[in-house]
Amino acid sequence: MTMSYGTLIGVFLLVLGLALPAAAQQPVPSAAPDTIGETKADSLRRRFDQEQFLTQLKAYTKRKTIAGKAAAAIFNFTERREEKAGLDAELLNRQYDRHNYKIVRRINIRTLDAFGYRINDPGRMPRNILEKGGNALHMKTSRARVRQVLLFRRGDELEPQALSESERLLRQTAELLDARVFVNEQTSSRDSVDIEVVTKDVFSLSGSVQLRDVKAGVIGLRDVNFLGQGHQFRNRYEYGRSVDENPGAQSWRYEGSYLVPFRHFVNGQARYLNETRNRQGSIRFSRDFYSITTKYAGALGYDFFDRLEAVSGVGSPEDPYVFKPVQYNVQDAWLGRSLPLKSYDLGYENPGRLIVSGRYLRTTYAKSYLPTQVNNQLVLGTVGYSVRRYYKDTYLFGFGRTEDIPTGSQASLTTGYEFNGTGNRRYVGVHLAGAGYHPRRGYLYVGGEFSSFVQGRRNDWQQGLASSEILYFTRLYHTGNFQWRHFFWNRALIGLNRRPDERPLSIEGDRGLRGFTSDGLLRGTSRFVINYETTVYTPFSFLGFRVAAVGFLDAAWLNTKAGRDLPFYDKPYTGIGVGLRFRNEYTVLRTFQLLLGFYPRGQYTRNGLRIFENARPYYDFSDFTFGQPGITQYQ
Numbered sequence: 001m002t003m004s005y006g007t008l009i010g011v012f013l014l015v016l017g018l019a020l021p022a023a024a025q026q027p028v029p030s031a032a033p034d035t036i037g038e039t040k041a042d043s044l045r046r047r048f049d050q051e052q053f054l055t056q057l058k059a060y061t062k063r064k065t066i067a068g069k070a071a072a073a074i075f076n077f078t079e080r081r082e083e084k085a086g087l088d089a090e091l092l093n094r095q096y097d098r099h100n101y102k103i104v105r106r107i108n109i110r111t112l113d114a115f116g117y118r119i120n121d122p123g124r125m126p127r128n129i130l131e132k133g134g135n136a137l138h139m140k141t142s143r144a145r146v147r148q149v150l151l152f153r154r155g156d157e158l159e160p161q162a163l164s165e166s167e168r169l170l171r172q173t174a175e176l177l178d179a180r181v182f183v184n185e186q187t188s189s190r191d192s193v194d195i196e197v198v199t200k201d202v203f204s205l206s207g208s209v210q211l212r213d214v215k216a217g218v219i220g221l222r223d224v225n226f227l228g229q230g231h232q233f234r235n236r237y238e239y240g241r242s243v244d245e246n247p248g249a250q251s252w253r254y255e256g257s258y259l260v261p262f263r264h265f266v267n268g269q270a271r272y273l274n275e276t277r278n279r280q281g282s283i284r285f286s287r288d289f290y291s292i293t294t295k296y297a298g299a300l301g302y303d304f305f306d307r308l309e310a311v312s313g314v315g316s317p318e319d320p321y322v323f324k325p326v327q328y329n330v331q332d333a334w335l336g337r338s339l340p341l342k343s344y345d346l347g348y349e350n351p352g353r354l355i356v357s358g359r360y361l362r363t364t365y366a367k368s369y370l371p372t373q374v375n376n377q378l379v380l381g382t383v384g385y386s387v388r389r390y391y392k393d394t395y396l397f398g399f400g401r402t403e404d405i406p407t408g409s410q411a412s413l414t415t416g417y418e419f420n421g422t423g424n425r426r427y428v429g430v431h432l433a434g435a436g437y438h439p440r441r442g443y444l445y446v447g448g449e450f451s452s453f454v455q456g457r458r459n460d461w462q463q464g465l466a467s468s469e470i471l472y473f474t475r476l477y478h479t480g481n482f483q484w485r486h487f488f489w490n491r492a493l494i495g496l497n498r499r500p501d502e503r504p505l506s507i508e509g510d511r512g513l514r515g516f517t518s519d520g521l522l523r524g525t526s527r528f529v530i531n532y533e534t535t536v537y538t539p540f541s542f543l544g545f546r547v548a549a550v551g552f553l554d555a556a557w558l559n560t561k562a563g564r565d566l567p568f569y570d571k572p573y574t575g576i577g578v579g580l581r582f583r584n585e586y587t588v589l590r591t592f593q594l595l596l597g598f599y600p601r602g603q604y605t606r607n608g609l610r611i612f613e614n615a616r617p618y619y620d621f622s623d624f625t626f627g628q629p630g631i632t633q634y635q
Contacts, residue, residue: 096183101157105192107150108184109143114203119178134203139228141175141201148230148263149173150181150197151291158193165291168390168404170199174232175225177202201225216240232259241276249276265290277308277323289338289625292351292388298335299628305329309501310521311369326373327366334359334628336382351408355384359416359629370501376420380427382629384412391437396473396485405443408624409434416629418453425453425462429632433622438475445471445622451632452496464496465634471619481539487619489531495634498525500562504635507556511635513575514554515597515612517604524558526567533618535581548581550593552618573602 060068112119115134116126126132149169151162163181170179177200184194204225210218220236238253253275260268266287273280286299308323336357343350361378368374387408396403414429429451437443452464470490477484493505503523508516512529536549554575559567579595592613599608 096163097160099158099183099188099193100160102188102190103192104152104154104156104158104195106194107147107152107154107197108194109146109197110199111141111143111146112198112200113140114138114177114201117200119180119198119200137205138201138203139225141199141225141230142228145175145228145230145261146170146197146199148261148265151293152195158195159293161292163195164390165293166197168392169290170197171404173230175201175204175230212240216242230261233257265294279306280304284332288627289336289355292353293340295338296336297338297357297626299332301330301332303330303332309369311501324369325367326369328368328373329364329366331362331364332359332628334380336626336628338626351389352385352387355382355386355412355626357382357626357629370499372422372499372501374421376418378416378418378427378631380414380416380629380631382412382414382626384410384431384626386410386624386626388624393439396443405437406621406623407435407437410624410626412626414451414629423455425455427451427453427631431632433624435622435624440475442472442474445469447622449632462497463499463502463634465494465498465632466496467491467493467632469622471622473619482536484534484536487531487533487535489619490529492528493526493634494565494567495525495559496565498634502634503560503562505558506635507558507573510618512554512556512558513573513597513599514552514618515577515595515610516554516573516575516599516602517610518602519604522558522560522602524560524567525562526559526565528557528567530555531618546583548583550579550581550595552577552595552597571601573599575599 062068113126113135115138116124116128116131118124126135150166151169152158152166163183167179167181170176170181179197179199181195181197184196187194202224205223207222208218208220212218217240218236218238220234222232222234224232226233233256235256236254239251241249241251241253255273255275257269257271262268264287266285268283268285270283271281280303282301282303284299284301286301287297288294289297305326305328307326309326310321311324313319313321334357336355339354339356341350341352341354359378359380359382361380363376363378365373365375387410389407391405391407393403393405396405410431410433412431414427414431416427418425418427429449431447431449433445433447435443435445446469448466448468450464450466453462454460455462468491470488472488474486495502495505503525505511505524505527506518506522507513507524507527507529508518508522512527514531531552531554533550533552536551538547538549540547552575555572556574557567557570557572559565559569561569575597577595577597579593581593594611594613597610597612599610601608603610
């Protein structure tokens with residue numbers, strides 16, 4: 001089980017808190033208005049019934065004894081205003097429309113460290129050794145990095161939506177927890193404005209250690225804001241892997257990547273993976289349609305693959321796997337143009353965009369064992385229409401962090417031609433998606449896609465797939481002091497007329513059952529996944545730990561036999577589990593959750609049980625932006 005040091009401290013404090021009788025909290029008047037944006041009182045903030053105990057503990061932290069200073073380093077009883085405040089679900093507001101096309105006179109950027117600061121309370125400062133010590137280990141985001149993300153510059157005219165879009169883009173960066181971008185009304189004039197930008201960092205450096213036995217384990221190291229410049233590196237090294245039951249396997253595995261953000265939203269990234277019978281590497285420079293107003297996007301990339309693929313056998317001593325080598329590389333380039341549609345609101349751009357783009361891919365094989373594995377070239381073109389609107393709200397996937405909810409619609413048609421030695425083929429793909437959000441009805445996303453190659457005059461359909469996705473979460477329900485929300489996620493991927501050697505689909509982790517791990521050889525050609533989760537925000541608090549209970553039920557159908565399209569012929573793989581999600585109101589610990597899952601079949605552990613910890617949501621939003629034209633991913 002992987003466990004970070006911050007999590008261990010949190011669990012210790014929780015156990016200590018369990019020794020005290022728990023009690024529900026009583027409501028208090030809502031907080032004062034947000035100094036930066038109007039907010040709504042968070043109904044989760046309530047007084048302790050054990051107020052007298054915490055008052056005494058607060059007084060104890062003010063003592064000048066060693067024990068008192070130690071307690072003061074752990075507990076911070078200053079009320080956190082942004083956690084008392086919520087946000088009404090609303091479109092990213094237009095309160096600054098009256099400043100459109102004024103000259104940007106100054107841009108004042110204030111970056112806040114990860115601990116002790118409050119984005120809605122600029123006067124709040126670090127007050128104890130943990131906050132100060134954490135900031136000493138953290139390198140604050142540079143103003144130059146923040147300026148990279150802004151859609152306006154000093155001396156420019158302020159375009160419509162530039163403020164709200166810049167704030168959204170800042171929140172979407174991995175190194176920032178939250179951001180506010182607004183006009184300084186006290187210094188604005190009829191023809192010019194001063195812009196205030198306030199950002200708050202996340203603690204970007206993290207690591208994990210997993211010890212399986214004396215000579216085996218996993219070491220991970222990650223930094224999403226290296227040197228405060230927004231550089232991201234990720235490293236995961238696994239050693240002491242068992243090779244007795246898997247002849248030919250290597251005893252270690254490494255996976256790493258490094259990303260560098262450049263000016264004008266250009267990113268450069270390198271990746272490398274080395275594991276048993278599989279080596280992969282890539283380098284890529286890209287610029288996405290990062291904003292509604294982005295005109296051009298594109299990318300250049302190079303990937304190489306060196307694998308040993310199982311071509312026969314079942315893995316038993318009587319019938320072992322037979323592997324054959326495959327080596328190839330892929331060169332990739334694409335360019336896209338976004339065309340705005342006419343707007344009938346002079347102060348507000350039409351969110352609809354017409355997108356046209358083209359792409360060229362070249363695949364070259366150095367080693368292959370099938371006649372279908374030959375050098376090929378692919379030319380693709382896409383025409384699409386997209387409407388993007390963003391709401392902002394809290395308590396969706398996170399504990400109080402401002403979240404941007406993409407809604408809108410998207411439709412695209414991709415067509416192209418593949419040149420290869422076994423016969424040229426046409427390609428066609430269609431994608432449709434739509435989403436809506438309402439604070440009382442919840443959020444619903446529905447998307448579907450179909451794609452296939454077509455060869456010859458007889459229109460022979462090859463290597464096709466049909467996929468669909470539905471994501472729904474309910475509004476926040478209330479019963480007494482308890483609040484909860486339900487999540488439902490359904491994904492289907494059906495392979496149509498795929499090649500006999502293609503069996504890439506997995507149901508592990510994010511692609512199927514959360515917390516599920518197999519022997520690595522459980523792969524199929526089609527899958528159907530259903531995920532359900534309920535999150536209950538309880539009124540209980542143990543020494544400042546706010547607790548949310550999580551329950552989940554997952555099911556996945558996987559077709560593992562060639563010649564069949566649907567995955568429902570075999571029994572489903574299932575997982576059921578419960579866990580707790582924590583956030584502390586008085587200590588500087590990030591949100592984390594501990595889960596216990598049970599998997600009746602397919603799980604790598606013998607008893608089907610697994611305890612796992614993570615600090616990231618299982619679900620995520622699908623944006624309505626266009627990327628590179630491409631063949632639908634079969635993975």
